[in-house]
Amino acid sequence: MKRKRKNFKKRKTNSLNKLSLFQKSDSKFNRPCPLSIKNAPIIDYKNISLLKKYISENNKILSSKITSVSSGKQKKLTKEIKKAKILGLI
């Protein structure tokens, strides 16, 4: 039991391990774009399961700051989401 607790504490400290206040932690920021990897899913107005990930509860489009989508892909996403809204799919 004691060993398990020790391991748990270590992990917690690792994520918040900073030398100074102004140092950016690597894990939280600078995430790569999830839609420009190899074998990324196709952005299309028929692919609703993908589009629903980038929409808030009130059917608003989430900003790329939150989702870390690249600017080119974000433009495509907004166009496709608006098409899906016209057809009443979302």
Place this chain on the structure above:
Amino acid sequence: MSFYENTLITKQDLPKSELDKIKEKYNKLINNSSGKVIKIEEWGLLNLARKIKKYKKGFYIHYKFEGNEKTLNEINKKIKIDGSVIRYLIVKYKNLDTKKEYFQKGKLDEKKA
């Protein structure tokens, strides 16, 4: 010539015989006006996200076709007159991929769950 996708939403309370008529009507329309239908998909009855013209559900029909300005003009004219079509969308594409069908997969998943 370029590729297009056309989706129609019809009223929910139509009988099957009329749905087939609508399906054939637009198939003939595209083929007669210097176009070519590549594929027809039926997505079936789906729930609309919000009410469209007082309807909660709609029957979706999806066309993939090749055509030019003439075909688009005629489709737009006919759909505007047609009372049984609630809403439609025409999208231009450079390349059509006819293999993927997003809505048949979704149906299967729902049945399993």
